[in-house]
Amino acid sequence: MVKTFFRKFFKKFNPFNKKANLKVGLYGPPNGGKSTLANRICMDWLGEEMSSVSHISHETREIKIKEQVTIKNKKGKELMFSLVDTPGIATKIDYEEFLKKGIKRTEAKKRAKEATKGVIDAIKWLDNMDFVVVVLDATKDPYSQVNITIIGNLQARNIPVLIAANKVDLNKASIDAIKAAFPQYEVVGISAKYGKNVEDFYDNLFKLVN
């Protein structure tokens, strides 16, 4: 415990440790928009996409890392980090859900298997994260078992968290519902798909890291 604390402490404050080693993880349930946000960040600052995106859940089934992402705030201050896009965390993965979306049986079972592995991997990686952005679909009820478990665990591990209430371009979206559910964390409403309010998101990311 003490060893871990000191290791984390020195990792954070060691002047020889480049800031590029900071890892910002995108976590959340499937189809919340983690990969869309990862792509938005990468397009905005690197001019290239990072992950493939689909309306079918569990599109991201492996951890993806984009190193040396540098963003700037309005004052011209730079922040460099590695962006980690993770598979969606779920309590139930059923290949029949994929069949309904037109995926063939063999492929659907494979997808379910990979998605299950993805959940385990995402959880394994949590300890390597310096900061986490929890990406939630603002059109959905925030009080889900997945959301509560993820956020509860982040809090228990003292990992700084920013909540991105995504899909605010949709009428049903409610940022207030997410704020009410998780008042302990900063919540920023965004549309990763259309880039709405991303400036505010970047400002909050700066605040989180500094």
Added chain:
Amino acid sequence: MPHQCVRCSTLYPDGAQEILKGCQCGARLFFYIKKKHIEEGKELINNLSVEDKKQIETDIAEIMTIKEEDLDKPVILDIEAIRVLQPGKYELDLVHLFKKDPLIIKLEEGKYMIDLGQLFAKGKEGMDNEEED
């Protein structure tokens, strides 16, 4: 705590020779279940076809990243954490997963070689080393 063979559904108590050597039917994958869930476990396995059982053995090896050279060694999956209802249908207990309780208990040379916590530590060391490189 009983161990149930995924292929033939036979139950073995802790420390049974069959768990160390593999089941009489030749299978090496066991579900680790609480006593109160024995009936449920039996039903789960009885509902699976022979092909499904083989598929589950292969899938679990892949999900848990079990190395090829370890495939002939017995593997016990904690079904309180990951329940495989049939190939392609999984139920995950996130509280278990986040707690880093062992998901897989590998048996080697008569010893229990546990656990996911170790795997976490190894994975983390590996990642740290990569960073240093």
